[in-house]
Amino acid sequence: MRRTACAPALLLLSIGPSASRAFAERVRLESERATVEYTAGALSTSEAQAFARLAEDGVADVEQLVAPGLPTWARRSGRVRFIVSDEIDISRTWGRTVVLPLGRVRGRRAPYLHETVHALVPARGDRTWLSEGLACYLESYVAENRRGYDAHVFTRAGDGGIHAAARRTLESAGGKAVLPWVGSSGSPPNLEQDREGVARPFYVLSHSLAKHVAEAAGLAAVVRALVSSDPRAFDEATGHTGEVWRSRWLSEIGASAPRTGP
Numbered sequence: 001m002r003r004t005a006c007a008p009a010l011l012l013l014s015i016g017p018s019a020s021r022a023f024a025e026r027v028r029l030e031s032e033r034a035t036v037e038y039t040a041g042a043l044s045t046s047e048a049q050a051f052a053r054l055a056e057d058g059v060a061d062v063e064q065l066v067a068p069g070l071p072t073w074a075r076r077s078g079r080v081r082f083i084v085s086d087e088i089d090i091s092r093t094w095g096r097t098v099v100l101p102l103g104r105v106r107g108r109r110a111p112y113l114h115e116t117v118h119a120l121v122p123a124r125g126d127r128t129w130l131s132e133g134l135a136c137y138l139e140s141y142v143a144e145n146r147r148g149y150d151a152h153v154f155t156r157a158g159d160g161g162i163h164a165a166a167r168r169t170l171e172s173a174g175g176k177a178v179l180p181w182v183g184s185s186g187s188p189p190n191l192e193q194d195r196e197g198v199a200r201p202f203y204v205l206s207h208s209l210a211k212h213v214a215e216a217a218g219l220a221a222v223v224r225a226l227v228s229s230d231p232r233a234f235d236e237a238t239g240h241t242g243e244v245w246r247s248r249w250l251s252e253i254g255a256s257a258p259r260t261g262p
Helices: 045-069 102-106 112-120 128-145 158-170 173-181 195-217 219-227 233-238 242-253
Strands: 011-014 026-030 034-039 080-085 092-094 097-101
Touching: 026 045, 034 045, 045 080, 045 102, 045 112, 045 128, 045 219, 080 102, 080 112, 092 112, 097 102, 097 112, 112 128, 128 158, 128 195, 128 219, 158 173, 158 195, 158 242, 173 195, 195 219, 195 233, 195 242, 219 233, 233 242
Parallel strands: 034 080, 080 097
Antiparallel strands: 011 026, 026 034, 092 097
């Protein structure tokens, strides 16, 4: 089935009973840049088509922003694949494949823009704050300045209020605990297991710092640093070490200087 006019063309494909059981009753919606897959009946036709348009627009908008910093090898050549499933509770991205919880997609709370950034900007180093911070920053920026919605998984501050949210977070025990990993390598302990006590403050602070660096050094520089496997790439692309950027950021948002090292 195809839609024209202002909506992107969507091709609806259903895999029939002759397919293997693992793929039985799967539905696929294809557009120019995105593919959305889900189990038949999990989404209504209108819900599926609405999300397919969001996915298509999201890939287009994020790609336009990050393309200047992407080397040729990292640029998208095929569609980004979005799998909507009720069998997962946390969104994930592997390569160009994004997996999103069904309930969040139906409730327009899925971090599809955040995961789209991960799908389009492969992180090759160990700066978790930069990878997650950039995805949070661009999710909010695109939702507020282009199209789509911000899932607000860890904060409702958005792009305009993230620095204020970071200041508040730094006043908490959780914020103080994760701060040494914001601007440094690695991840704080229990990042995956403790979503409220560790992940929430870490993502909020990383979002704020990534926004600060991208606005000061340029988004293209941040993207180049993220996709490079060279440990010196961030310093060279942005002009300062992560520790220097962290100090400048803390000063800008009116927060205290951190202790050194994790």
